[in-house]
Amino acid sequence: MNQTIATEYADIVVIGAGLSGIGVAKHLTEAFPGKEFLLLEARAAVGGTWDLFRYPGIRSDDSVHTYGYDFKPWLHKEAIAGGDLIRGYIQETVEEFGLDKILRLGHRVTAADWSSEDALWTLQVTVTDEAGTETQKTIRAGFVFSGTGYYKYDEGFEPRFEGRDDFQGDILHPQHWPEDYDYSGKRVVIIGSGATAVTMLPAMLNGEGAAAHVTMLQRTPSYVASMPRVDKIAQFFLAVFGKKLGYRLTRFKNIWRDHFLVSVLVKFPNFGRKLLRSLTAKELPGFDVDTHFAPPYSPWDQRLCATPDGDFFQAIREHDADVVTDQVERFTEKGILLKSGRTLEADIIVTATGLVMQMLGGIQPTVDGTPVKVSDSVLYRGSLISGVPNWAMMLGFTKATWTLRIRNVARLAIEVIREMDRKGYDIALPVAPEGMPTTPLFDLSAGYMQRAQADLPRQGTGLPWQMHTTFVKDNRLFKGRLVHDDIHFAKRTATAPRLVSVEAAS
Structure with missing residues (x-):
């Protein structure tokens, strides 16, 4: 029987230590130096896709000058670079910006349950140590950012x-x-x-x-x-x-x-x-x-x-x-x-x-006991999920470099959290207008996207429920204030203290 570890708490949890998760974590920790963070990664190393794929010749199919972070120059000679160089670049980023201090490797989130009464997410986490021994941990978080990518790591098509x-x-x-x-x-x-x-x-x-x-x-x-x-x-x-x-x-x-x-x-x-x-x-x-x-x-x-x-x-x-x-x-x-x-x-x-597409790393959140069907949801600016409070996700572009969207998506999460802090709110819930027309999220005819169409969230036909597939057009949607009336803010209803038990990270 797996041992259970005591509950841990963080203000903000980022799930996934691939290129997207680490980029978002850098922006969030920089914006909120006083908050407690955790960066959870299911694998035994950072890198996400670049740690998973080891087939011959694995490389970028785009210039890493653009695929890389805007805040950390890509200095290798090769613009189209091998997976080993990209893994090294990601590891350097973790160390350079102090993200190793909040990083937890071998932490796979298996369930996420939201309580409006407590205004907290309860994450069930399977922790695997270097010897392969599994233990169970509970993490409670005020806000969750999912940087888990868009496909299953344990199953190709x-x-x-x-x-x-x-x-x-x-x-x-x-x-x-x-x-x-x-x-x-x-x-x-x-x-x-x-x-x-x-x-x-x-x-x-x-x-x-x-x-x-x-x-x-x-x-x-x-x-x-x-x-x-x-x-x-x-x-x-x-x-x-x-x-x-x-x-x-x-x-x-x-x-x-x-x-x-x-x-x-x-x-x-x-x-x-x-x-x-x-x-x-x-x-x-x-x-x-x-x-x-x-x-x-x-x-x-x-x-x-x-x-x-x-x-x-x-x-x-x-x-x-x-x-x-x-x-x-x-x-x-x-x-x-x-x-x-x-x-x-x-x-x-x-x-x-091909790939098997999967949202949120396979996690099916529940909100006050009701399972969230992601395919029934609409994405606010391609990141916040309608009906799901205090949760953001990273989706990139199909007709531009995927990672160009990291800064804008992080900025949206930052503005939402700052609005909550400024006005004393505990809950930020995106609510799509009733009867709003929707369209598919992606516009490619690739087989893996077509196979997953029925399982993907959708987007609206206008702001703030829309995203574009190219950076130049989508970037225009992130000008000015990003928080719209369709995000409903509220205070938690519980009067008891939010934290029951907290264990310092080992």
Whole structure:
């Protein structure tokens, strides 16, 4: 039977020590130096996605000058950077801003229950120590910020493939890549056409221990575009203007460049299709681009896949890799039988078939004993959940760098908490207007988003219940005062002291 640890209290709890959670925690602790904080992370290390994913070549698919924090310059030469560099950057941030003092690793929140009488969240937490021993802890908090990401860490999406048990080789999902897995000299088939597949294909062919051949098997093509691994303009800015100003100029340049490119591709989809196909054709002369790189959807209906310095195209040109556009009929002992009748022989099959979306890290909050159905809720400025008091969440952009939203979302939480402190309130409850029309939260046609559509919260069609999918447009929604009358403030009704038992953090 698991041991139970005494209750701990914090004014504000941030759940999740990935890039988003740590960024928000920095802003909140800076705004409220007198409050008690806890930063809870289920895993044994910080980093979130960048600690979880360890598949070959794991890297950013965007410039880390923009993907990184606005308050901490990215100083590595590589703009498109490997997971190890990003993990190091996140760890540096924790130490540099003193967040290690409030960090609790191995703390998985399993339940969250709100009491309006006490104006407190009660979090049930499973604590796992270095030896793997689990204990149970209760944490009571006045305000919760969820920085848990948007997908399940313990489950990737894998379609059911007939004959899976017949295959004599290894079947691996990138989300659960075995440590030090040896694929040297092996024939690899990667099922999928997204960013993970585009990353893994060239990586598995590089250096000592490379695979013999890699095939990317895709049902539907994606748009793939080459990006420079090193941003020479960023290097110039940093050298001439110094770390802080050079970094700010680089972010400004990247934000507006990306916004311009996305706007053009979305507004002129036919031009976008022709442009991206022509660029691919130049990278792959003589290759059947119209079959393998001509998606049936418009650019930015799904995210573009980036290939740093065209390494994906280079692998295909050098005949160490190829792309097959077909559908799986079944797995066989030696590989995959396709619906066309062709067989792909393989020693290893990688199912890079996507993510399983999940809000709030799988936590289902209750409010005064009633379970919250997140799919029935509407998000206030894409962060506060209607009907859920004293809780904010981080959601980023689909058509811009996800993390560009961190500062604005943190600012919203700060303004709400300051309003409560200023007027002596204990409760801040977002209440959506009755009968307000709503729309889906995300605007991409990616499979993992479409599969989860019925489980996601929604947004309104106007302020303050709206968010945009690009930074430039969404940033305009965060001008001026952020607290609107649709946030209902109140005082707790209990007269008893809020704290019953408090244990100092060990």
